[in-house]
Every structure is written in structure tokens, then in C-alpha cells.
Amino acid sequence: MRLSAFVYPAMLDLQIPNMTCGHCVRAVTEAVKSADPEATVVIDLPTHKVQIETQAPRAAVLAKLAEAGYAPAGA
Numbered sequence: 001m002r003l004s005a006f007v008y009p010a011m012l013d014l015q016i017p018n019m020t021c022g023h024c025v026r027a028v029t030e031a032v033k034s035a036d037p038e039a040t041v042v043i044d045l046p047t048h049k050v051q052i053e054t055q056a057p058r059a060a061v062l063a064k065l066a067e068a069g070y071a072p073a074g075a
Contacts, residue, residue: 012052012061014072019048024070031068035060 019028028050029041036056043050050072054061062075 009053009055010058012050012054012058014050014052014065014075016048016050016065016070016072019043019045019050019070021045027068028065028070031064031070032061035064 016024016028019025022045025043025045028043032039032041032050032052032054036054039052039054039056039061041050041052052061062072065071066075
């Protein structure tokens with residue numbers, strides 16, 4: 001069995017301080033979905049928290065968020 005072929009979902013818990021409105025929520029969701037169209041994105045706007053379940057590598061998701069102008073704090 002090749003372990004490198006095994007794919008599993010990853011759960012990312014991120015803090016995005018500059019996410020402040022509905023437009024930001026849409027932009028963050030679209031950025032994540034551009035890395036993994038099947039990702040599940042749950043956003044708590046008042047606390048600026050984003051929870052992402054994805055098959056994509058963490059680095060790919062973070063890169064897409066940064067590209068969209070929503071780099072997570074501490075990432």
C-alpha cells in the first residue's frame with residue numbers, strides 16, 4: 001500500500017482579521033474554492049474565524065487566500 005496515494009480531508013482553523021463584511025466572506029469562500037472546489041467553508045464573521053475542510057494542501061489554500069488579500073493571522 002502506498003501511503004502517498006492516501007488522501008484525507010484536512011481541517012484548517014484560521015483567523016482572518018481583515019474579513020469584515022459579506023463581500024469579504026464571498027471573497028474568502030471563492031479563494032478557498034479555487035484551491036479545492038469541494039471544500040467546506042464555515043465562517044464566523046464577528047470573530048473573523050474560518051474553518052475549512054479540504055483535500056487541498058494547506059499551503060495551496062493559504063496561497064489562494066493571500067492572493068485574494070485575506071492572509072490569515074500567524075500563517
